[in-house]
Amino acid sequence: MITIHNLSKSYNGVTVLNLEGIEIPRGQAFGLVGNNGAGKTTLFSCLLDLIQPTTGYIKNKELKVNESEDWKNHTASFIDETFLIGYLTPEEYFYFIGDLRGQNKADVDSLLAGFEDFFNDEIIGKRKYLRDLSKGNQKKVGIVATLIGNPEVIILDEPFANLDPTTQIRLKEIIKKMAMDRDVTVLVSSHDLQHVTEVCERIVVLEKGEQVKDIMTSPATLKELENYFSGEQKLSQEEE
C-alpha cells in the first residue's frame, strides 16, 4: 500500500531522515517508535507531501505523493492542531471534513454516534469552538475526523499523548478495530511502547533518522523495545 524508497531529508547538510526502503502492505497496522528527533513526524510529513524529501520518494497506493494528489482521496491524517480549524465547533468541523470526503450530514452523524463514549459528552452539542477545547478533546476531534469517509490509509502522529487513561484505552480499541479491517492501513507513531505494541502488528524503530529495528509484533516485543530504549541492547551488542 505504501512504499518508502531511498527516502532522505536533510536541512542544511544535516540529515534528519534516511530510510533505505519500507514496504507497508495493505491492511497492516504499522507502528513507528523513536525518541524525540528520531524523524517520526518528518516521515509522516513526507508521507503527506507537506515537506519535500531531499532524495527518494514515497508511493501511496502506487501514486507518488509529490506528483499526484489522488492519494488524498483515500488517506486521512491527524498530525497536530494545525489540522483543526479553530473557529469551528466540533460538529461543523466534522461536517466540513465530511463534505470534502463526499459524506453527507447523515453519514457523519451515524459515524459520530459510534463515538459517544469516546467523546465522554464533552464535545458534541457544547457549542464551543475547537480553539477553546482542551488539548485532549482537540485530539479526540482530530482523530475521529480521520475516520470520516472510510479512508484506506489512516495516519496518526502521537495519538495517545495528552489523552486521559480511559480515552487511551478506548482509543486502543478503536485502532485495534481498524487494524482488524484488512482494507485499512493504519500508521501510528508513539512514545508509549506498551500502547504501540498492543495495537500494531509491526513496529519500526527510528533513531536519528535511521531505521534500527523492524519487528513483527509478538509477546516478546514489548520487552525487546524496553531493553532497546533503556540502552541495554546497545551494551550487549558491544559485548558481542
Place this chain on the structure above:
Amino acid sequence: MIKQFIGLEWKAFFRSASFKVNLALKILMIFGAFWMIFSLGMMGVGLYFGLEKAGYEPLATVNKFMIYYLVADLLIRYMGQKMPVVNIQPLLLLPFTKPKIVKFALGKTILAFWNWMHAFFFVPFSIILIAQGYSLLGVIAWHLAMFCFIYINNFINVFLNDKLWFVISVAAVFAVLGYAQYAGMFDITAYTYPFFQSLYEAQWTVALPIAALVVTAMFAFKYFLARLYLDAGLAKKVSVASGGDLGWVDRFGKLSTFLKNDIRLILRNKRSKTTVIMSVFFLFYGLLFFTDFAGAVYEGPFWKMFAAVFVTGGFLFSFGQFVPSWDSAYYPLMMTQNIKYKEYLESKWLLMVVATVISTVLCIPYIYFGWDILIAILVGAVFNLGINTHLVLLGGAYIKTPIDLQSAKKAFGDKSSFNLKTLLLSLPKMLGPIVLYAIGQFTVGPWLGYVLVALAGIIGFAFRDKVFNQIIKIYKSEKYATLEAYKQNK
C-alpha cells in the same frame, strides 16, 4: 528583582515576532512614528497660534474641548491598548510576591506609548503658553493636571477590559452630546470648561486630579491583584459558538462547503472582524474626494474614479489580499484534504463580489454630490468586480505571512503588504481605472472614460477562470514554501 523583570521585558520586546520585520518596514514604522510625533507636536505648536489667529483664546478653547479629547483618548485606548496580562502567567509560579507582579504589570502600562504620546502635544503647547506670558505656576498646574487625567485614563482602562457595553454607551453618550453641542441644543462644555480652566486660574485645584489619580491607581492595583488567577483576570475567554448551521448557504451547491467556512472565518475571528470594520471606514473615504472639503487637493476629474474604486472595494482589498493567508493556521489540513482549489477560490471570490455589491449599494447616497459621482461609483464597482477581484487574489498567492486570527493587531499596515510582487500587482488596481478614464476623458469626453473603465471590468469577467488557473498553479508550485512560512512565528 526589578532587574529581572526588566530583563524579561527587554527580551520579550526584541525577540517578538513582530519586531523581526524587514528593514524596509522598520524604516517605514519609524517614519510613521515620527510622523505621529511630528503631527502631534505641530498640533501643540500650531494650535496656539492657529486659535489665536482665528480669534479664540487658546487655553480657554483647549479647555473647552478637553472633555472630548479625554473621552476620545479613553475610547482609543480601549480599542488599542492591551493589558499586559500575557507575560504574567509564567511569573505566578516563581518566587515573586503577587503585589510585586501587579506593580510591575501596572508600571509597564505607565510607560506605554499611549501615555507619553500625549506629551508631544501638551509639552510644546505648555511651553508656548509660558513663552506667551501665561502665568508660569498656572501653566504648570494645568499641565500636571492634564497628565493626571491621561494616567487616570490609563488605569481606568485596566477596569474596562472586556466591558464593551460600557465603552459603547460612553461613546454613544458623547456622540449625542457632541451632536447636541453642534446643533446648539445642549452644551456639555459649559459645565466642564470652568473646571479645566480653574486648574490654570486657581492652582490649588490641581490637588483634585492628583488625588483622583492616586485613588484610581490604587483601585486598579486592588482590582488586578484580586484577579491574578488563571480563572479570573488571566482567564482565556471562551466564547459560545454563534451563527447556526448556515443552512441557507447550501443553495450554492459545491461552493457551500467553503463558503460556510469563510463566513464563519469572518464572523468568528477578531482579525477578520477588524477587516470588515475597516472596509466600512473605506466607505466614508469618498467624503474626502467628493466634497469641497478636500476638493482643492484632489482636483482633477480622475480622482473621482480613484475614489470610486476605493469606496466600493474596501472589503475586496483588505480581505482579498490575504487569501490564502486567512487559512494559514490550518493550512496543513487543507493540503492533505482533497481540496478543489477552484471551489476554494470561487468561494472567496463570491464573498468579495457580494461585499463589493453591498458597498456599492451603501455608496448610493453619494448621489448627493452629483449624478456623475454615482456613475463613477457604479463604473468603479464594475471594474472592482471584473478586474480587481482577480488581481487581489493573484497578489495574495504571493503573500506568505501567517495570520493570527485571534489577534486584532497588525490588521493595519501588515508587513506583507510590502512585498514587491504584491506592490507591482496593486498598481493596476488603482491606476488602471484612472488611466482608462483619463484616456477617455481627454479624447472624447467623460462618458468615454466611464465606458472604457466599465468595459475593462466586463472583459475581466471573461478571464476569471484563466486567472484562477494561474493562481492555482502558484499555490501548487509554492506549496512547500507556503507551508514552511505559515509555521513561522505565528
